[in-house]
Amino acid sequence: MSPNRLDAIREVLLMGPGPSAVYPEVLRALARPTLGHLDPAFIAIMDETKSLLQQVMTTGNALTLPISGTGSAGMEAAFVNLVRPADRVLILINGVFGTRMKDVAGRLGAQVESIDFPWGTPVIVDRVADHLRKSEPYAIVAVVHAETSTGVLNPVEQIGKLVRETHPDSLYLVDGVTSLGGIPVRLDDWQVDAFYSGTQKCLSCPPGLAPLSFSARAVDRLKSRPTKVPNWYLDLSMIISYWEGAKRAYHHTAPINMIYGLYQALRCVLEEGLNVAFARHRAAHERLVVGLAQIGLELLVAPDVRLPQLNAVKVPDGVDEAAVRSRLLTQDAIEIGAGLGPLAGKIWRVGLMGHTARPEHVDRVVAALKGALGR
């Protein structure tokens, strides 16, 4: 048999758009002995994972659990459980992940409309307000909190208030894949009805699970559906019976060891303290901005709407951006990300997510970029 490729894996400092650097405790957690998915010891870990997720999301939502798939499975789960045939859905789009929402909801038979904003700029609440005030009600209004493709922070709190005021029966759906753990997420205060995230961003766990939370309003919508959820695997009305209550009804076999990893990652985040972690992300971001400026690099996004955890760095004219990324990976063992869609070739994406967001990592990537650019 050929040599085992796992033996050749070297440590790469993950500074792209995710996965991020994983806590060493989380890697050790993944290697714990596998328990059965109905073992009381595992069910206790599930219950505590749920409670830890509620704390990180600042919510009392009973339906809060990790979906057995990566972040995109969280998006699929949020829409497939809530979209009823021919529902009107409004998506606020300013990047890849808003665009993806439109595709996901459209495939499920929704009548999808969107309001589009230039990539690299945020959703403008006034434009959304003008639209909502004159439009028929939507079943769902959806937005991405932290656009991983551009590094833009969207005004999720203000949009939530607006949606509830103008269309009180609309459900408000928020993608928090890149926000959770890196910047404040307050589902109840922000009147968010459906939220999902990923494990491989600011929670610093490998990819594989999608933390999800539904408000009581969203659960009512789910339970009053006229038709079955058109996706057995992600049907939350059945998954709830495994994650809640005295009798745990088997639905599908939970990804046991990945849940160990998430449990440990959430403990790491909460042991540090959410506000301390947010400040650490912010400080790493500011250090990066200063370091980049010293080598003549600047960010795409305006300072007041930048995500600290995802930095879109403009590629200087005449620089082969792919060659720089390749050099960083092979020579410096640092991964940074490329631009997507209209930003391909124009930006690098430098992630400072979770365990990655530390001054020594910032200094390493700045030094590596300096070397690669010969500055």
Add this chain to the structure above:
Amino acid sequence: MSPNRLDAIREVLLMGPGPSAVYPEVLRALARPTLGHLDPAFIAIMDETKSLLQQVMTTGNALTLPISGTGSAGMEAAFVNLVRPADRVLILINGVFGTRMKDVAGRLGAQVESIDFPWGTPVIVDRVADHLRKSEPYAIVAVVHAETSTGVLNPVEQIGKLVRETHPDSLYLVDGVTSLGGIPVRLDDWQVDAFYSGTQKCLSCPPGLAPLSFSARAVDRLKSRPTKVPNWYLDLSMIISYWEGAKRAYHHTAPINMIYGLYQALRCVLEEGLNVAFARHRAAHERLVVGLAQIGLELLVAPDVRLPQLNAVKVPDGVDEAAVRSRLLTQDAIEIGAGLGPLAGKIWRVGLMGHTARPEHVDRVVAALKGALGR
């Protein structure tokens, strides 16, 4: 913060219907440093994983890869990619997982029919032949290879031949969640068009991925769909672009560390040799049958259609089956499974899957049952 529950995990011998005992090498693989999902070193692991899967499935199918979800996500993926609106689908049912197929396909808008056989007995090819010879063509005919709910082996090879003879344009879909790695699986020889499995059965990896394979005929069906796959996350027409070709187009972030685990598990299976592994499963099963007979226990399923890896053991009259399972778990650190549906309370399910299928494990479970039953 409360004590870390991971520190309290003890080793349990997993002898239920899955997850099975995990290879120690696989647990170590899970804890390897996370690479980026576009890192060339990770892509090399993906490519080799694909090739290892082809060997275990005995197929040359180019579309062979692990779906980013548990075994049930494999079932969802197989149907959602192949079912077109109003397609006629025939499911051969003799347990929970055939029943689940009916639910999955029905939610996707298929016109589902089934031929039902008593739980604990196999699909009878002659009955299927009678039906197929007089029926209109089906878009898909589907069956479970190894019914995890009953321990019955279905005649997948004969059904495949029959389907191709009677309805040459039908796609033949097989659930191999519990078969792969424990008994022969020969997709090309058996004319299987769509196949999926799970990692947590005879591959002895934790749950979290669903190895899947589509024949060229199935890929043609997928590519000629009149409508988009109504599930973005599981859309194989897009996922292929990440798993194949020179340019790896990002679809969703792959579950990196779980793929390390699967890669290692497949290496373990193939280093032992498939035929050696099958013989080990068979020998463990025979040892179990003898051991159970010595304490007066017998199996539900007739000898010629028993799965070696999943043994449905009849609960003797007057025995509290749940109390026995609970005693085994708490006192002996052995997990065995309960019956499902009409077999609840009537059988225990004793798994001898993958790394679990060893004589010392058989002896441990027989001794534990002996103690629990006072025999």
